[in-house]
Amino acid sequence: MARPLSRRVIARYVATQLIAGEKTDKLATQLAAYLLLHRRTNEMETILRDVSHHLAEAGYVEATVTVAETLGAASEAAVKKLVKDATGAKEVSVAMNIDESVIGGVKIETPGAELDATIAHQLQALKTRYKKA
Amino acid sequence: MNFITQLASAPEANGGIVEALGIDWRLLILQIVAFLVLVVVLGKFVYPWLMKSVDERQENIEAAAKAASKAQEAAAESQAETAKLLNEARKEASDIIATAKLEATEMKNSTESKAKATAEKIVAEAQVQLQKDIEAAKRELHNETLELVSLATEKVVKGALTKTANEKVIAESLSEATKGAR
Numbered sequence: 050m051a052r053p054l055s056r057r058v059i060a061r062y063v064a065t066q067l068i069a070g071e072k073t074d075k076l077a078t079q080l081a082a083y084l085l086l087h088r089r090t091n092e093m094e095t096i097l098r099d100v101s102h103h104l105a106e107a108g109y110v111e112a113t114v115t116v117a118e119t120l121g122a123a124s125e126a127a128v129k130k131l132v133k134d135a136t137g138a139k140e141v142s143v144a145m146n147i148d149e150s151v152i153g154g155v156k157i158e159t160p161g162a163e164l165d166a167t168i169a170h171q172l173q174a175l176k177t178r179y180k181k182a
Numbered sequence: 183m184n185f186i187t188q189l190a191s192a193p194e195a196n197g198g199i200v201e202a203l204g205i206d207w208r209l210l211i212l213q214i215v216a217f218l219v220l221v222v223v224l225g226k227f228v229y230p231w232l233m234k235s236v237d238e239r240q241e242n243i244e245a246a247a248k249a250a251s252k253a254q255e256a257a258a259e260s261q262a263e264t265a266k267l268l269n270e271a272r273k274e275a276s277d278i279i280a281t282a283k284l285e286a287t288e289m290k291n292s293t294e295s296k297a298k299a300t301a302e303k304i305v306a307e308a309q310v311q312l313q314k315d316i317e318a319a320k321r322e323l324h325n326e327t328l329e330l331v332s333l334a335t336e337k338v339v340k341g342a343l344t345k346t347a348n349e350k351v352i353a354e355s356l357s358e359a360t361k362g363a364r
Contacts, residue, residue, distance in 0.1 A: 116348075116352070117343075117348065118345060118348065120349075120352070121349055123349075123353075124349055124352050124353065124356075127352075127353065127356045128356065130360075131356050131359055131360055134360065135359075152336060152339055152340055152343065153339065153343045153347075153348045153351050153352075154348070154351050154352060154355055155352045155355060155356070164355075164359055166351075166352070166355035166356075166358075166359065168336075168339055168343070168351070169336070172332050172335060172336060173332075175332065176328055176329070176332050179324075179328055180324075180325050180328060181321045181324050181325060182321075
């Protein structure tokens with residue numbers, strides 16, 4: 050049996066394949082099979098985060114956007130533009146996450162950066178600011 | 183009368199009054215010598231012993247009297263000494279009692295002072311603790327009020343925030359973020 054690959058090598062390989070246009074399903078299957086075989090499934094989260102970083106370095110940024118209800122087309126475009134401007138990415142993809150607990154506003158997460166402009170976050174900030182220890 | 187007459191007429195009859203009296207000169211001398219011998223013997227042997235015995239007895243009596251006198255004096259001295267000692271003891275006892283009273287008073291005062299200080303300390307600590315409790319209660323009330331205000335705001339905003347308003351909020355946030363990024 051070959052020597053197990055390091056986490057960085059695996060992440061770099063997946064990112065390279067994605068940029069090359071390889072199908073996501075196929076890559077996900079390969080990655081899952083490899084991690085199961087080597088009993089390293091607990092590294093999945095870390096590897097995916099590393100993949101995101103590699104993609105971002107290559108100009109492909111995936112932004113996770115959390116909102117209380119689905120974003121309109123204009124807002125989504127504005128989000129993409131903001132992320133593009135902020136990261137200098139060539140291409141931005143958006144993963145939408147609907148979470149009613151944020152009440153309103155938007156939260157944008159990119160590899161290495163986060164913008165939380167949700168109403169829940171602002172309320173929490175207010176509470177923290179005026180709370181007495 | 184008859185005897186006197188006979189005696190007066192005797193010398194004339196028998197040659198002297200001694201004879202008339204029937205005194206025998208030889209017997210008389212013998213008796214005198216015997217008497218002198220007796221005196222000498224008594225003076226030599228009996229009288230000194232008797233006098234010595236009397237003297238000793240007198241000395242004994244005097245010694246006894248002296249001893250009694252001394253004993254009396256000693257008793258008097260002893261009584262005086264005892265009285266002196268008793269007085270000293272009384273004085274000492276009096277001093278001890280006075281000192282004890284003074285010490286007791288001082289102790290009482292000291293105890294009272296200590297008790298007072300302790301009570302004041304307890305009261306001060308209680309006041310501090312009370313103040314702390316009040317502050318904590320105020321803080322807790324403030325935080326609870328803040329929590330309630332936050333909860334109420336959340337409810338109100340959830341009810342009042344329409345999709346259009348939310349989009350507007352998001353647009354404003356993105357606009358601010360864009361400005362910040364520049």
